Amino acid sequence: MNPTPTDRVLAAAAAEAAPSWAASPPDLRAHALTTVAKALEEEREALVAAADAETRLGPARLNGELTRTTFQLGLFAAEARAGEHYDVRIDRADPAWPTGPRPELRRYRTALGPVLVFAASNFPFAFSVAGGDTASAWAAGCPVIVKAHPGHPELSRLTAELIDHALARAGAPEGVFALIEGEEQGIEALRHPALRAAAFTGSQRGGLTLARIAAERPEPIPFYGELGSVNPVVVTEEAARVRAAELASGYVGSLTLGAGQFCTNPGLLFVPAEDHGLVDAIASALRGVEAAPMLGDRFVQGYLDGARRLAALPGVRTLVRPADDETPAPRLLATDLKSFVAAGEEAAEECFGPLGLVVTYRQLGELAEVLSRMPGQLTASVHAEPAEATQLTSLAGVLADRSGRVLWNQWPTGVSVTHAMQHGGPFPATTAPAGTSVGTAALERFTRPVAYQGAPEELLPEPLRDDNPWGVPQRVRAS
């Protein structure tokens, strides 16, 4: 299949821009990012209105998400300026090196080249056109082609227009950004030889299909797919005894936030057989939560199908279900550990929306054994009393092995954009678990090491030069 002319032109422009953007001073890239952030802030009202019309997420949430998005652009601007991502290592020549004279070697991580970003449905700002993947790829020095999510086409176009103007104003080279629309266009771009990496946030089915296409190219490229998970939460008996009510309201809040449309939604709750009223409290609180609008009818249908599929598994009881079974109101299901295990991977499949499956366990040891065989997760949480911590090391070890972020007495929704955040876990939560799609480390995904041996100063990229014109951190070893 040949790329359509449009795609070919855009990919060629991205390839054309790649070397100069990769070699641009961090200050220029940082300025471009902050200029985009400013342009978005200036059109906040129009953007939020466009987003609300297409996603039904409401102005409060959307304003917060836009703030997060512009903050994120600023954070990546600062990261580009700091220059740590170049990971510069300079080994001076050393005639006395034990394995024979060591040549002079200078290694850094350079930009990978044009990146294709598949926008997500559930975060029309933060994981869409000007979201974290775009910001981190730009900061690394990669041109970006965004494949718009069909759930918010008008907002995507408006954002793209603002970006285009902002980048031109900031002096970024042409070709550093483009927007494409349509599933087929996205696949054609993914197959284009100029593309060097792709990032995706979305469903497992869609993500795995695209990952396969990326892997089957003549020159395969890294595919950073963030495919979501059920985010297991474990409550100890002691925690249930001490604060069942608090846990119930915390859980219900996290489960129903944004109509449950978060990849960190806590879909799976493990509670002790003696639960001190915790499950009743959850059920009762959930019954009071009304159906919130979901992103679209397709999402409502997916949620209802998923909920029915789970409810029909052997040994699964329905605790909470709305009177009208066609509304996307919260649902709560329950089973025991034995039935959960017997149901296999189906019981641990993500149901995108406000659905909780409560699994009763008898012993923490037995539970840890089951969790050690779970598919990879973005997050895993423990709610326990402080005095119990020392007895929970083996459980915590299992959770760290099967997830990218382990939380203690906190809920997994609300992923903070910071330096130490990790948003990505073992497969299938993420297709490339060494990366993160939130936090400053996200930038690393779009770099690749190159070493220069004995090269004259004139041919060295700035970060590797002894005069270090950009002032980036350099680890120099004389011997």
Place this chain on the structure above:
Amino acid sequence: MNPTPTDRVLAAAAAEAAPSWAASPPDLRAHALTTVAKALEEEREALVAAADAETRLGPARLNGELTRTTFQLGLFAAEARAGEHYDVRIDRADPAWPTGPRPELRRYRTALGPVLVFAASNFPFAFSVAGGDTASAWAAGCPVIVKAHPGHPELSRLTAELIDHALARAGAPEGVFALIEGEEQGIEALRHPALRAAAFTGSQRGGLTLARIAAERPEPIPFYGELGSVNPVVVTEEAARVRAAELASGYVGSLTLGAGQFCTNPGLLFVPAEDHGLVDAIASALRGVEAAPMLGDRFVQGYLDGARRLAALPGVRTLVRPADDETPAPRLLATDLKSFVAAGEEAAEECFGPLGLVVTYRQLGELAEVLSRMPGQLTASVHAEPAEATQLTSLAGVLADRSGRVLWNQWPTGVSVTHAMQHGGPFPATTAPAGTSVGTAALERFTRPVAYQGAPEELLPEPLRDDNPWGVPQRVRAS
């Protein structure tokens, strides 16, 4: 296909050892690595004799390679102790964080789990049982299962025995190392769910087959395949004019080193149309180089087949060929840039052995354009006069884009084990170009980030604790 009992037992032992090895103090891992190095040094004579009997590489080369291997173990021991590979980031809670209260987050890179290493044929020490992949995986905290190369089974067993004793003496947990043999055993191990990554050095065909198996597992795992390349070398007319004789002897030395059996062998030489006698000097020097024993008859046959295939391409002339066409003596072929391009990827395929293809170019700009479309390479070299450097920035940019290491007036063979080395390039030179299989950065391949949010000290891995018992570098951000 089910793993055989043997494989199952070994993989289970590796999985069992994984948590404690990952959590072991760097000092213990460093001690284990240096104990292995010492054990190998103590049996140097027997090891070199066993290697020579099976590989015909000769005691001089093998002694050097063993020195490199024990040095490498020591370097990774030091790297484990330094603890930089944990990449620790600690964000303190910050109520004033612009997007809402920032939770306390602590992120580090932890060991990936059991690693499967496919040993190479051409470096029976440095890329085999106790080679760089094994050393770097151990240093990262991963148990290692090595699939022996069939080219040196006795040496592999002897090395494994020494490792077993050394690891036991050093107090490493059982299961941290195992040796398996046989192609089928290797594939079964690659499919075993306990394995979390694989590393391979060898042919493109074998490597791509294994990479596909790794990708098609229910839980795919990273496959670090170092598949070799033709390592283009560009000579400018000015360099040829000033020092044709020196270039000729340098090229012939690099091309015929170790019977050309290096993945950095400079198989492709680009020379100016006006070459000032360079090609004649190369041809004349090559005629004086006798056939050196190759690793085995299979390698001789592969070399002869490859050489004949290349010689039969349209527009390719044979400049040097031994009187007896069945010996693995050096061969030199020549063509021009137009025929090289017309022949497509076939002309740039690696021919494992002392074969050089000289390609004549007229303009450096035209050459750069051709090189920009080459398959990924481990290395790319330029030989030019110092005063030319400023005119070569665009060529250097192309070479950095298509390779992992760019050399200036040096030859690519002899890969120094240092901090800034990069041995890995764009596909197909490497299946995962973000990694290196030589140098201390090789360790990064076997780690994965995990973040802890709000966790009590008792549950934190040592590198993340405030009392920092192992004294690893921590990047702490208060706000």
